[in-house]
Amino acid sequence: MSVPVWRPPKFIVTPWIRYGLLFLVVVYLVCSLTPGLVPLVSLNIDWTRAGRGLPRAADMFSRMFPPDFSRSELLYSGLRESVQMALAASLFGMLLSIPLGLIAARNLVPLPVYLVGRALLGISRTFHEVIIAIFFVKIFGFGPLAGVLTLVVASMSFIGKMLAEDIENMPPGQLEAIKATGASFPKMLLYAVQPQMLPRYLGVSIYRLDANIRHSTVVGIVGAGGIGQVLAASFSRYDYDFSLAILLSIVALVFIGEFFSNWVREKLR
Amino acid sequence: MLSITDLVKVYPSGEQALGGVNLQIDQPQVVAVIGSSGAGKSTLIRCINRLVEPTSGRVLLKDTDVTSLSRRALRKARRRMGMIFQEYNLVERLTVMENLLSGRLGYVSFWQAYRRTYPPQDISRAFELLKRVGLDGYHNTRADALSGGQRQRVGIARALMQQPDLLLVDEPTASLDPKTARQIMRLLCELAHEQGTPAVVNIHDVNLAQGFADRIVGLADGVIAFDGAADELTAAVLNEIYGEEDWSKTIQKSGADRSAGKDRGALERESAAG
Amino acid sequence: MTREDQARKYPDVWKRFTPRETLVRYAWFIGLVFIAVWSLKRLEIPWFYFLDAHEQAADLVTRMVPPYWEFFADITGPLIETIHIATLGTAITVLFALPIAFLAARNTTPNAATWFVGRFILVASRSVNTVVWGLIFVAIFGPGPMAGIWSIAARSIGFVGKLIAESIEEIDRGTAEAIEATGASRLQVLMVGVIPQVLPVIYGTIVYRWDINIRESTVLGFVGAGGIGIMLYSSINQFAWHEVSVMLIAIFGIVLISELVSAMVRKRIT
Numbered sequence: 054m055s056v057p058v059w060r061p062p063k064f065i066v067t068p069w070i071r072y073g074l075l076f077l078v079v080v081y082l083v084c085s086l087t088p089g090l091v092p093l094v095s096l097n098i099d100w101t102r103a104g105r106g107l108p109r110a111a112d113m114f115s116r117m118f119p120p121d122f123s124r125s126e127l128l129y130s131g132l133r134e135s136v137q138m139a140l141a142a143s144l145f146g147m148l149l150s151i152p153l154g155l156i157a158a159r160n161l162v163p164l165p166v167y168l169v170g171r172a173l174l175g176i177s178r179t180f181h182e183v184i185i186a187i188f189f190v191k192i193f194g195f196g197p198l199a200g201v202l203t204l205v206v207a208s209m210s211f212i213g214k215m216l217a218e219d220i221e222n223m224p225p226g227q228l229e230a231i232k233a234t235g236a237s238f239p240k241m242l243l244y245a246v247q248p249q250m251l252p253r254y255l256g257v258s259i260y261r262l263d264a265n266i267r268h269s270t271v272v273g274i275v276g277a278g279g280i281g282q283v284l285a286a287s288f289s290r291y292d293y294d295f296s297l298a299i300l301l302s303i304v305a306l307v308f309i310g311e312f313f314s315n316w317v318r319e320k321l322r
Numbered sequence: 323m324l325s326i327t328d329l330v331k332v333y334p335s336g337e338q339a340l341g342g343v344n345l346q347i348d349q350p351q352v353v354a355v356i357g358s359s360g361a362g363k364s365t366l367i368r369c370i371n372r373l374v375e376p377t378s379g380r381v382l383l384k385d386t387d388v389t390s391l392s393r394r395a396l397r398k399a400r401r402r403m404g405m406i407f408q409e410y411n412l413v414e415r416l417t418v419m420e421n422l423l424s425g426r427l428g429y430v431s432f433w434q435a436y437r438r439t440y441p442p443q444d445i446s447r448a449f450e451l452l453k454r455v456g457l458d459g460y461h462n463t464r465a466d467a468l469s470g471g472q473r474q475r476v477g478i479a480r481a482l483m484q485q486p487d488l489l490l491v492d493e494p495t496a497s498l499d500p501k502t503a504r505q506i507m508r509l510l511c512e513l514a515h516e517q518g519t520p521a522v523v524n525i526h527d528v529n530l531a532q533g534f535a536d537r538i539v540g541l542a543d544g545v546i547a548f549d550g551a552a553d554e555l556t557a558a559v560l561n562e563i564y565g566e567e568d569w570s571k572t573i574q575k576s577g578a579d580r581s582a583g584k585d586r587g588a589l590e591r592e593s594a595a596g
Numbered sequence: 597m598t599r600e601d602q603a604r605k606y607p608d609v610w611k612r613f614t615p616r617e618t619l620v621r622y623a624w625f626i627g628l629v630f631i632a633v634w635s636l637k638r639l640e641i642p643w644f645y646f647l648d649a650h651e652q653a654a655d656l657v658t659r660m661v662p663p664y665w666e667f668f669a670d671i672t673g674p675l676i677e678t679i680h681i682a683t684l685g686t687a688i689t690v691l692f693a694l695p696i697a698f699l700a701a702r703n704t705t706p707n708a709a710t711w712f713v714g715r716f717i718l719v720a721s722r723s724v725n726t727v728v729w730g731l732i733f734v735a736i737f738g739p740g741p742m743a744g745i746w747s748i749a750a751r752s753i754g755f756v757g758k759l760i761a762e763s764i765e766e767i768d769r770g771t772a773e774a775i776e777a778t779g780a781s782r783l784q785v786l787m788v789g790v791i792p793q794v795l796p797v798i799y800g801t802i803v804y805r806w807d808i809n810i811r812e813s814t815v816l817g818f819v820g821a822g823g824i825g826i827m828l829y830s831s832i833n834q835f836a837w838h839e840v841s842v843m844l845i846a847i848f849g850i851v852l853i854s855e856l857v858s859a860m861v862r863k864r865i866t
Binding site for chain 2: 229231237240244252
Binding site for chain 3: 081082085086093094096097098099102103106109110113133134136137138140141144176179180181183184187188191192193194196197198201267268270271274275278281284285288293300303304307308
């Protein structure tokens with residue numbers, strides 16, 4: 054006599070879909086991880102080289118310790134540059150996000166303008182900061198200017214998107230009421246849109262400042278200034294102890310940035 | 323003062339909201355527009371200040387042909403038409419005073435609007451109106467801290483700040499409890515008479531319409547089915563506007579409310595409470 | 597003046613802000629201007645670069661059009677590799693993020709020390725950018741997709757783990773307590789009382805992160821960690837702009853598709 058067994062309900066209810074998915078996952082792993090099994094699809098992984106990874110990692114970590122903070126001058130100037138890039142980019146991004154957010158809000162502008170706005174938002178959000186950075190490096194040369202511009206573009210589209218969505222979710226009545234007083238479009242923005250948007254806009258901008266501090270540490274890897282440039286250089290010279298010092302400083306900086314951002318947003322509430 | 327001829331509105335969906343409306347208002351009176359939902363009341367009022375663009379027909383406000391105006395001239399014309407809404411439509415995060423002053427936006431420069439530096443006569447008029455609608459001392463309160471009745475009072479004051487030639491009122495009482503609804507309706511009609519401003523009031527509550535309005539217009543399927551004094555409203559007329567129903571409980575002898583409305587002292591006490 | 601007139605007089609001055617509030621507002625404004633000026637000044641930005649920037653940009657665009665479409669055949673492999681890096685990296689994330697999330701959630705962690713370890717791993721993982729992780733893993737595994745997969749995983753563990761830990765902390769205590777009351781072991785409580793409750797969040801977060809990872813894996817090649825980025829970097833360095841535009845369009849395509857897929861799956865789950 055068999056004892057009835059209770060089993061928790063499965064997340065995917067139909068059994069054949071569940072096992073089918075599992076089977077597909079296994080097939081995927083085998084195909085992708087076996088070099089040369091399926092042309093184009095299989096990853097070109099050198100497993101023997103990868104197998105040496107663990108001892109190499111151990112070697113790298115042993116060379117990382119103790120972190121070398123002796124070149125504090127370089128470290129400090131890199132960090133300062135990153136923070137300045139983040140601050141400048143946040144301010145300009147905040148300013149530029151306003152027109153972008155307005156033209157991407159369907160309830161404020163006619164359809165053609167809206168489509169242009171959305172397209173701008175879509176394109177700048179699709180490409181990773183580092184891709185944008187490399188373009189600015191090509192146009193403006195190495196240095197913080199390319200980094201600032203990259204972060205400006207990223208902040209502008211990020212804040213702009215939030216702003217556009219907030220404006221679209223606004224209750225239409227307030228716009229209608231201000232319009233009915235005979236106010237022009239700019240005055241309508243001033244009295245109906247701005248007061249309702251301001252708190253969220255500031256909150257998102259502060260969040261973006263925090264994100265910019267994080268991203269400013271990485272655009273330097275393609276030569277766009279900041280601590281990332283110092284980090285990339287230290288890696289290419291196998292100065293791992295200095296690299297660790299930089300990494301730890303970045304973690305500390307990001308931590309402070311996040312703390313500050315949370316504190317300000319708490320205050321804004 | 324207001325003359326509407328053959329006003330037609332067909333929405334892009336093909337739905338005809340107004341099918342040739344003719345309406346004349348020659349004296350400062352409160353005109354209640356009644357009708358079932360979807361009869362075109364809201365469209366009618368918004369076609370007058372062109373928040374909804376009419377398909378054809380003419381709207382004359384005094385000597386201005388509103389329907390033919392350019393955008394710039396339309397904004398000028400809109401200054402002369404105060405609008406009051408069902409959902410009050412105050413800007414929630416602005417103070418009562420800023421909401422009132424927004425009624426003067428058409429008359430100040432962008433910079434003045436930004437700095438909130440309005441002419442002294444605007445400010446004193448705002449204080450006067452605040453007192454008149456029973457919100458003395460509320461000028462620095464934010465709109466989102468007010469009750470529904472208080473918000474509608476601010477809404478009325480904002481419309482009157484425009485010193486309008488016409489008041490367009492869209493369901494002023496539909497979001498209020500019955501008592502507040504009566505207070506608001508009474509205040510609205512009194513102010514319209516005091517300022518000598520004609521008012522077109524959309525209202526679905528036949529009782530309130532009969533109790534307070536000077537004239538009633540019944541709208542059914544986008545055309546005017548009735549136009550007459552409040553006490554001319556009969557069961558037959560209501561049947562025509564709304565469809566068959568037993569109306570004996572709804573129709574009332576008018577006049578009772580209007581005499582009560584003249585008792586200023588009672589009103590002031592009530593509005594202070596609301 | 598009669599009493600009537602006296603009563604009619606209303607104040608004609610009204611200020612939105614008290615002098616103190618006005619002062620504070622000006623202080624904020626001046627502070628922001630100061631920060632802007634300070635950051636820009638110290639960055640020593642060569643403003644004259646901007647003079648011909650628009651020409652440079654226009655030049656770039658003309659060089660990029662028309663795209664060299666035949667090049668698409670050459671980038672199919674790297675594109676697939678990019679998707680693999682994101683997918684396999686996310687798969688590894690799942691294995692690590694779940695146990696770490698249980699350590700980092702206050703109501704499932706065994707003790708204060710384990711909680712601290714869990715939190716520390718999550719913070720460290722999130723503080724280092726995927727590309728920086730890329731630098732580290734390229735040094736370990738050598739250039740190639742292996743380094744990319746691990747960089748994606750290293751960064752995603754913090755993201756996924758944090759969100760799962762938060763949702764664990766928000767679960768209904770009652771269910772877990774009821775199972776604890778039956779005398780179940782800690783692991784049994786987790787399996788039966790906790791995991792089923794957070795399962796939708798886990799799946800949703802993972803799919804969401806996968807979509808972000810597609811975008812991240814397009815640039816890992818810049819530090820040698822595999823994917824389309826390697827070819828993009830070399831084409832840019834060789835000024836082969838016709839190839840670059842093909843790759844940008846391809847990247848736009850896969851990012852868009854992954855966003856759609858992720859949104860669709862998340863809609864089905866929740």
